Structures are given as C-alpha cells and as structure tokens.
Amino acid sequence: MKLIINADDxxxxxxxxxxxxxxxxxGVVASTTLLSTGAAFNHACSLAKKHPTLDIGVHLSLDLGAPLSDCHMISTLLDSTNQFNRYNLEANHIDVNPEEVYTEWRAQIEKVIAIGLTPSHIDSHHHIHMMVNIFPIYLRLAREFQLAIRFHPRKWSEQQIQQALPLLKGLRYADQFLNSFYGTTITPNFFAELNLEEGKSYEMMCHPAYLDQWIMEHSSYNIQRSVEAETLQASRTRQLIQQRGINVINFQQL
Structure with missing residues (x-):
C-alpha cells in the first residue's frame, strides 16, 4: 500500500x-502543491528551497489569487474587475474559453520553474481541472511538462470516465484519490480506518496550516487547518501508518 499525503495550498x-x-x-506530509497566484508564493518558494527533498507540484488556480496573464488574453476567466471569476463548483463544466485556461495555467507552471523549482505534479484549487471541458487542457499541460496528475472523476458519469481513461495512458497518477481527510474526520484514527488495498497507490489531500490573519479573513476552512497540522504531526498518526504497513511516498516515486 502506497500513500501520497499531499498538502494543497x-x-x-x-x-x-x-x-x-x-x-x-x-510529520507525514511528503508532497505539496504550490499556488502560483498565492499571496505568499515567494515565501513558500524560499521555504521549499531550504527543504529540497519536499516534493513540489503546482496547485493550478482559476478562482483564487491574482491572475498571471494579460487580462486581454484571458478575458473569459475574469470578472469586471479583471479578477478571477467565481464558479458553480457543483457543476462539472464551466463557461470559459479552454485555450485561455491553457494560457493562464501554463504561466502558473512556468512561474514555479522560473523561480528555480522543479515541479513533479499538478492538481488544482477546488478541483477545477476535473471540469469536463477543462480536463483535456490539464492533460495537455501534464504531457508538455511531464507532470504527474490528480484524477478523481467523482462527478462524472460512467461513460465520461470510460472515454477519459485512454487519454491517461503514459501519465503518472495514484490509483485512487482520497478527499475524506477534511472537517470532522481529522483525527489520527482516520489512518486506522482507511480502507486501502495491497498493491495499490493512493493520494490523500490535506491542508495543514497555522492560523494567521489571511486565513481567518479569507477562508471559511480555517480552524480545521490547524487541527490538520496537529494531527499530521502527531506521533499516533505515524505509529498507525507504520503499524498498518503503509508506505508513504511522493509523486516522484510513483
């Protein structure tokens, strides 16, 4: 059983x-995805360079932070103030020009590379990469930059899943994605109750943080982030993972 514990944001x-x-x-985090549009991007990069064994990916965004591309090149992604649109996250399609998504997301990946980091994987804020009209752009970028991906078609029909599977050939991704370490499930016992199969790989999303003014003012998911940080560093968590024979890896080891 292989488990990637990836910290988003x-x-x-x-x-x-x-x-x-x-x-x-x-603790047990082995991988993280970096938000190129984040307010603390440079600070994160500085920390990453001090810890070169931390596996770095890119947390692609269409709805958080400041867009990187010229507003005239990505007009369908922006509101009247030239900030990112807000989307219905319960849908599986967003009304944008996919080529503009490609332009913006390519800029976000290139920003990470330009600062001297080598990303190994990509995912997205609010899982927007799994919108059915955006997913081909996501795969295109993964192939261009030779990056592993996060694949979790929980809102797709069985037909959509079957049509997408051939497109994943040659790309690296965990066999299953876990988004259940969230809210009330954040305890060390989460790892005791995980239903993992021998011979399979899993990616688990998390958001550990210490509370600061930015998080408290801008994120409704705030106190839980600090609970995650404590839980993921708890000795009980490490003990459970070791006792169950779970091999914690990163995307480079897939």
Whole structure:
C-alpha cells in the first residue's frame, strides 16, 4: 500500500506555508502543491528551497489569487474587475474559453520553474481541472511538462470516465484519490480506518496550516487547518501508518 499525503495550498499565506513545512519535517506530509497566484508564493518558494527533498507540484488556480496573464488574453476567466471569476463548483463544466485556461495555467507552471523549482505534479484549487471541458487542457499541460496528475472523476458519469481513461495512458497518477481527510474526520484514527488495498497507490489531500490573519479573513476552512497540522504531526498518526504497513511516498516515486 502506497500513500501520497499531499498538502494543497502551499503559497496561500505564511501560516499555511509554515504548517505544511512542519508537517513535512515533523510529520507525514511528503508532497505539496504550490499556488502560483498565492499571496505568499515567494515565501513558500524560499521555504521549499531550504527543504529540497519536499516534493513540489503546482496547485493550478482559476478562482483564487491574482491572475498571471494579460487580462486581454484571458478575458473569459475574469470578472469586471479583471479578477478571477467565481464558479458553480457543483457543476462539472464551466463557461470559459479552454485555450485561455491553457494560457493562464501554463504561466502558473512556468512561474514555479522560473523561480528555480522543479515541479513533479499538478492538481488544482477546488478541483477545477476535473471540469469536463477543462480536463483535456490539464492533460495537455501534464504531457508538455511531464507532470504527474490528480484524477478523481467523482462527478462524472460512467461513460465520461470510460472515454477519459485512454487519454491517461503514459501519465503518472495514484490509483485512487482520497478527499475524506477534511472537517470532522481529522483525527489520527482516520489512518486506522482507511480502507486501502495491497498493491495499490493512493493520494490523500490535506491542508495543514497555522492560523494567521489571511486565513481567518479569507477562508471559511480555517480552524480545521490547524487541527490538520496537529494531527499530521502527531506521533499516533505515524505509529498507525507504520503499524498498518503503509508506505508513504511522493509523486516522484510513483
């Protein structure tokens, strides 16, 4: 059983960054995805360079932070103030020009590379990459930059899943994605109750952070982030993972 514990939102705020780094040094986080549009992007990059064994990916965004591309090149992604649109996240399609998504997301990946980091994987804020009209753009970028992906078609029909599977050939991704370490499930016992199969790989999403003003003012998911940070560094968590024979890996080891 292989488990990637990936911390999303690296670069969101200083408190988020420190929480993720401490969960890497003292806990069970092995991988993180960096938010190029985040307010604390440079701070996150500085920390990442001090810890070169932390596996870095890119947390692609269409609805958080400041867009990187010229507003005239990505007009369908922006509101009247030239900030990112807000989307119905319960849908599986968003009304945008996919080529503009490609332009913006390519800029977000290139920003990480330009600062001297080498990403190994990509996912997205609010899982927007799994919108059916955006997913082909996501795969296109994964192939261009040779990046592993996050695949979790929970809102797709069986027909859509079967049509997508051939498109994944040659790309690296965990056999199953776990988004259940969230809210009330955040305890060390989560790892005791995980239903994992021998011979399979899993990716688990998390958001550990220390609370700061940015998180408290901008995120409704706030106190839970600090609970995650404590849980992912708890000795009980490490003990359970070891007792169950779970091999914690990163995307480079897939």
């Amino acid at each position: 690296f670069g969101l705020s200083h408190g988020q960054n420190y929480g993720i780094i401490d969960c890497f040094i003292n």
